[in-house]
Amino acid sequence: MLEVRSLSKSFGGIVVADNIDLSMRKGRVLGLIGPNGAGKTSLFNLISGLFPADAGTITLDGKPLDRLALHQRARLGLSRTWQHVRLFPSLSVIDNLIIAARDYPGERLMSVLLTPGKVRTAARSAREKARETLERMGLGNTAEKSVGDLPYGQQKLVGVARALMNDARCLLLDEPMAGVEGRTYEAMQRVVREVASSGVAVCVVEHNVAFIRDLCDEAVFMFQGRILGRGSVADLTANPQLTELYFGH
Amino acid sequence: MDYIYSVVILISLFVVLATSFNLVIGYGGLISIAHPIFYGLGAYTSALLARDAGLPVPVAMLAGAALATAMSVVLSLPALRISGDYLLIASIGFQLGMIELIKNLRFTGGASGVSNIPAFLVPSYGRFAYVVLVICVAVAVVLLVRWIAHSDYGRAISAMRDDEVAFAALGRDAKWMKISIFALGSGIAGFAGALYAHYFRYVTVEQFEILMSSTILTMVVVGGLRSPWGPVVGAVLLQILPQAITFLNLPPVLLGPLQGLLFTGLVLVFMFVRPGGMIQAGTTWTSSAHTKASKP
Numbered sequence: 284m285l286e287v288r289s290l291s292k293s294f295g296g297i298v299v300a301d302n303i304d305l306s307m308r309k310g311r312v313l314g315l316i317g318p319n320g321a322g323k324t325s326l327f328n329l330i331s332g333l334f335p336a337d338a339g340t341i342t343l344d345g346k347p348l349d350r351l352a353l354h355q356r357a358r359l360g361l362s363r364t365w366q367h368v369r370l371f372p373s374l375s376v377i378d379n380l381i382i383a384a385r386d387y388p389g390e391r392l393m394s395v396l397l398t399p400g401k402v403r404t405a406a407r408s409a410r411e412k413a414r415e416t417l418e419r420m421g422l423g424n425t426a427e428k429s430v431g432d433l434p435y436g437q438q439k440l441v442g443v444a445r446a447l448m449n450d451a452r453c454l455l456l457d458e459p460m461a462g463v464e465g466r467t468y469e470a471m472q473r474v475v476r477e478v479a480s481s482g483v484a485v486c487v488v489e490h491n492v493a494f495i496r497d498l499c500d501e502a503v504f505m506f507q508g509r510i511l512g513r514g515s516v517a518d519l520t521a522n523p524q525l526t527e528l529y530f531g532h
Numbered sequence: 533m534d535y536i537y538s539v540v541i542l543i544s545l546f547v548v549l550a551t552s553f554n555l556v557i558g559y560g561g562l563i564s565i566a567h568p569i570f571y572g573l574g575a576y577t578s579a580l581l582a583r584d585a586g587l588p589v590p591v592a593m594l595a596g597a598a599l600a601t602a603m604s605v606v607l608s609l610p611a612l613r614i615s616g617d618y619l620l621i622a623s624i625g626f627q628l629g630m631i632e633l634i635k636n637l638r639f640t641g642g643a644s645g646v647s648n649i650p651a652f653l654v655p656s657y658g659r660f661a662y663v664v665l666v667i668c669v670a671v672a673v674v675l676l677v678r679w680i681a682h683s684d685y686g687r688a689i690s691a692m693r694d695d696e697v698a699f700a701a702l703g704r705d706a707k708w709m710k711i712s713i714f715a716l717g718s719g720i721a722g723f724a725g726a727l728y729a730h731y732f733r734y735v736t737v738e739q740f741e742i743l744m745s746s747t748i749l750t751m752v753v754v755g756g757l758r759s760p761w762g763p764v765v766g767a768v769l770l771q772i773l774p775q776a777i778t779f780l781n782l783p784p785v786l787l788g789p790l791q792g793l794l795f796t797g798l799v800l801v802f803m804f805v806r807p808g809g810m811i812q813a814g815t816t817w818t819s820s821a822h823t824k825a826s827k828p
Contacts, residue, residue, distance in 0.1 A: 374694070382688060382702065
């Protein structure tokens with residue numbers, strides 16, 4: 284599915300990715316753990332195309348992504364969420380999802396001006412899909428609300444729902460559980476499992492080790508831009524060296 | 533009566549300019565001050581094509597709008613590839629550069645401008661016909677921008693303005709969207725310029741300088757950014773007030789500074805007292821279908 288080979292990136296003297304190899308498999312959930320500043324979010328930024336790598340390759344189903352911009356990678360089915368949610372505050376919950384639909388035609392001015400009927404039809408089907416996605420996430424009753432009016436946990440769920448509207452083949456979740464608890468925690472677990480079982484390759488950056496342990500098929504441990512360990516979450520958390528790096532002395 | 537017609541035409545043209553500028557700066561969030569130069573390019577192109585190349589005026593007008601659109605793409609294509617702030621810097625340079633170019637080219641009439649521009653409609657149907665035409669164009673532009681703002685494209689514009697990176701991460705091409713908005717706004721300004729040229733039949737480059745930028749910006753800010761009717765109110769108010777001042781019989785030496793004070797004062801007052809302008813836009817985007825459905 285998604286293959287990262289020898290990926291490196293530095294900003295001046297700060298190395299955020301140092302010769303990283305990573306594979307994401309269809310239907311599997313990969314956990315990415317490590318202390319703050321380990322380079323986990325930077326790796327997501329490199330994979331999604333927010334900034335270019337200095338060296339290395341990224342392929343999705345064999346197709347090289349290296350020269351593609353952020354939006355072009357997303358169109359190929361590479362979807363992501365953000366640590367700080369980054370919803371669109373001027374849109375309602377459902378409009379936040381409609382805008383993310385794979386075939387949303389509303390971004391092309393000429394289509395809107397010349398074929399408004401066709402655009403309206405496509406937007407209607409995007410609305411139906413958005414409603415289904417919100418129902419699936421347990422957010423059906425929030426559809427018409429302004430995203431700013433939702434509790435933070437629900438905003439996180441909306442962020443994931445929005446990422447799913449793209450018919451993602453590969454989903455990168457950046458700290459989906461930060462600030463989330465209770466019922467939202469369970470909903471997030473259920474949704475990520477469902478998404479993975481539908482054949483999507485999922486990668487989760489998360490500090491909540493219990494969440495990673497319950498959810499992930501395997502995990503990698505990152506520190507200072509390098510991958511120091513791979514395996515099951517139980518194995519990684521049982522490694523005293525990695526635990527010391529994670530929690531300090 | 534001719535004076536009234538001229539005032540109505542100027543108000544209508546400023547409605548077109550302020551509304552198209554609202555599309556660029558308000559809805560699109562694209563900070564540019566070069567709007568008057570596209571107005572000027574439309575005016576000059578249409579005037580020269582009709583006068584010197586003998587093109588029919590409607591064709592020359594469309595050519596003026598087309599050239600303004602094309603030049604806006606030339607400006608925005610490199611500027612928007614880097615970052616939004618560069619558009620502002622590039623727009624200042626572009627406006628100053630184009631003004632100098634027009635001033636120094638022989639076929640544009642240099643600093644003297646272009647005169648004897650062929651009239652349109654007026655010789656056959658009278659001035660009132662032209663007034664009706666310009667008002668119709670102004671109404672059409674306001675309705676077009678309002679429709680775009682509440683269409684599916686408007687939803688995308690709102691999202692892009694909120695967070696361009698998150699928008700692009702959804703597979704949306706923010707760069708082309710910004711170029712399209714900029715081109716449409718500039719093309720409309722170019723058409724307004726052509727309408728100006730064939731009524732007043734004389735254009736000079738000084739009409740399209742930085743002062744004009746601040747006038748249009750004031751109209752949008754005072755009227756209401758991102759509100760379809762805000763720029764209309766702003767344009768009407770800021771065209772009528774300076775005209776009204778001329779009836780105070782003040783010495784000419786006082787009139788100019790007083791008008792300048794009026795514009796600056798209004799911007800300052802609105803920035804502190806009512807930053808959203810006279811007609812405040814809602815904080816949440818609504819579709820046109822929703823707007824219709826929510827009416828009693």
